[in-house]
Amino acid sequence: MKIFIDGHDYQYEMESLVRMFFHGKSLPVQQGVPDVENDYIYTKAIRHANSTELMVTVKLGGELKNANDTVQNDLQEYNAECERVFAVMLYRILTPMTGIQLKWGVLTGIRPVKFVHRFHEQGLSDEEIRRILTEKYLVSQQKINLMMETARREAQVLRLSKPNSYSLYISIPFCPTRCLYCSFVSHSIEKTKKLMPEYVELLIREIEYTAEVLRSIDGLQLETIYFGGGTPTSLTAEQLRQVMDAVNRCFDCSSVREYTVEAGRPDTITEEKLCVLKEYGATRISINPQTMNDSVLNAIGRKHTTQQTIDAFWLARKTGHTNINMDLIAGLPTDTVESFRSTLDEVIKLNPENITLHTLSVKRAATLADEAEEVYRAQSATVTQMLEYASQSFHAAAYHPYYLYRQKNTVDNMENVGYCKEGCEGLYNVYIMDETHSIVALGAGAVSKLKEPNGELINRVFNYKYPYEYISRFDEILARKNKIAEFYATHPFECK
Incomplete structure (x- = not known):
């Protein structure tokens, strides 16, 4: 199994998420198009005039699955959104293929509670933060509850x-x-x-x-x-x-x-x-x-x-x-x-x-x-x-x-x-x-x-x-x- 990166530089995020589906095993990463004979994960970005097309293809054990989505180029946090969308597509493909469901969703960073603090600083309510973590980052309710309580006590x-x-x-x-x-x-x-x-x-x-x-x-x-x-x-x-x-x-x-x-x-x-x-x-x-x-x-x-x-x-x-x-x-x-x-x-x-x-x-x-x-x-x-x-x-x-x-x-x-x-x-x-x-x-x-x-x-x-x-x-x-x-x-x- 290899990870292929084509048209973008979000290698770290892709590699960090994929590793979680393979028991921490480090997978080789390379630029370009995959060899179709072997298992692979292929992520590709094509930037157009107003939006960027993102594509994910996974071949695992003879099974092939695809997903695609777009991100608007004028987004203030364009790179972060591209990473998130790539991660969500990978998650939705790899979860049924591996049987592994990550309770932290697509969050891969060391400090997940920082998300809560940042959203609070933007004026979002607890209810809005919970909805974002559920719908955009696919975090389980159990881990959201842990994040929210920890953030409240950290803030003090x-x-x-x-x-x-x-x-x-x-x-x-x-x-x-x-x-x-x-x-x-x-x-x-x-x-x-x-x-x-x-x-x-x-x-x-x-x-x-x-x-x-x-x-x-x-x-x-x-x-x-x-x-x-x-x-x-x-x-x-x-x-x-x-x-x-x-x-x-x-x-x-x-x-x-x-x-x-x-x-x-x-x-x-x-x-x-x-x-x-x-x-x-x-x-x-x-x-x-x-x-x-x-x-x-x-x-x-x-x-x-x-x-x-x-x-x-x-x-x-x-x-x-x-x-x-x-x-x-x-x-x-x-x-x-x-x-x-x-x-x-x-x-x-x-x-x-x-x-x-x-x-x-x-x-x-x-x-x-x-x-x-x-x-x-x-x-x-x-x-x-x-x-x-x-x-x-x-x-x-x-x-x-x-x-x-x-x-x-x-x-x-x-x-x-x-x-x-x-x-x-x-x-x-x-x-x-x-x-x-x-x-x-x-x-x-x-x-x-x-x-x-x-x-x-x-x-x-x-x-x-x-x-x-x-x-x-x-x-x-x-x-x-x-x-x-x-x-x-x-x-x-x-x-x-």
Whole structure:
């Protein structure tokens, strides 16, 4: 099966949608007319004087289907409409041919809730937005309900951000082991332990230098701080203390609304580390079991146990942590609907303030990548049941969706959703997903996203990915931080 593109450049949208009908399998794309002997998807655009003719032909397993439509050339959002019309035609052809019905319709982007915010900004009512999502984007009522509720709760958080707001991200790219499904740039402690002292030393220098750059920009206000990874608690208690002390010493934290540290793996969490997090200002932490089934944990390469998760949770409560998030994944290899239900029930019983539910997405460089299609096929029938049970259980336990995003190649093309108790929304999560304001990111693999105040422009400033690169090319990383001041010099904000 190949995808052929003829007379247009909407390749990315076509490829993204088609992949969802073939269990995340990447299909070759080429320009031109197809070889009629083999299975293919052919999309063609012919631009006339006043309108553009769009045509789709699909040959699959000896069956041939066609569709065509037109788009007026004078439409303000001409390209977006061409993409949408192509996508709708593909959807209507591929759904009966493959037997796969996508609950997200033709939406393929990472941030579906942005559609709702954009339509609200245009003055559309909830009823009008629902009709557009149903009729034009073919989204199921279940997912529309999720989008609308998430958008409503997101809006409350977004109003807290101002043009001069920014958030700070600190990368700790180390993990005890690498999960089977993950290709994230994090390195096992056993292989990189010798790098950690120098990494921490240089990270503190980057914190100090970046804070100096930001102080030169009059009026910037720090809203949230987020320690991610990796597993930040892979560091020793003393190393955590040094890094957090540097943040408190160098940045004005008086305006910080939220300070999150991903404690992450339960087997890295100690009472001493939890006390350090509390002492230096963390207001929110994550303890991430992914599953509460020990055999599934073993299958995905996580070396902690369910009991360690429970112990870490109560240890966090004992040391004064009153806002805890727990991450779970639906669709893990060897997991079943019954096992997932048990996991969810057990986590809800602990009563954390946040539960973030991810759908399994196998990264291309992950250990599991070679078996990804097999995993998707095996789990696609169960993931929908898992998510439906989760939605009902969260509602019954007074958890509400507050942020939502999608990834490529998730099982059954499903989503990741952050749920919270009333008033416990994770602010940083909303800001980074909505691209609300600048995120200044420090450490290996970190990417700063500089957002134009009162605009949509985003400039990215990249750090080197791997700890050894970060260490060996550190002077270049510091030099790049000057781009932050340059950005705000050309994109100023009004201080109020």
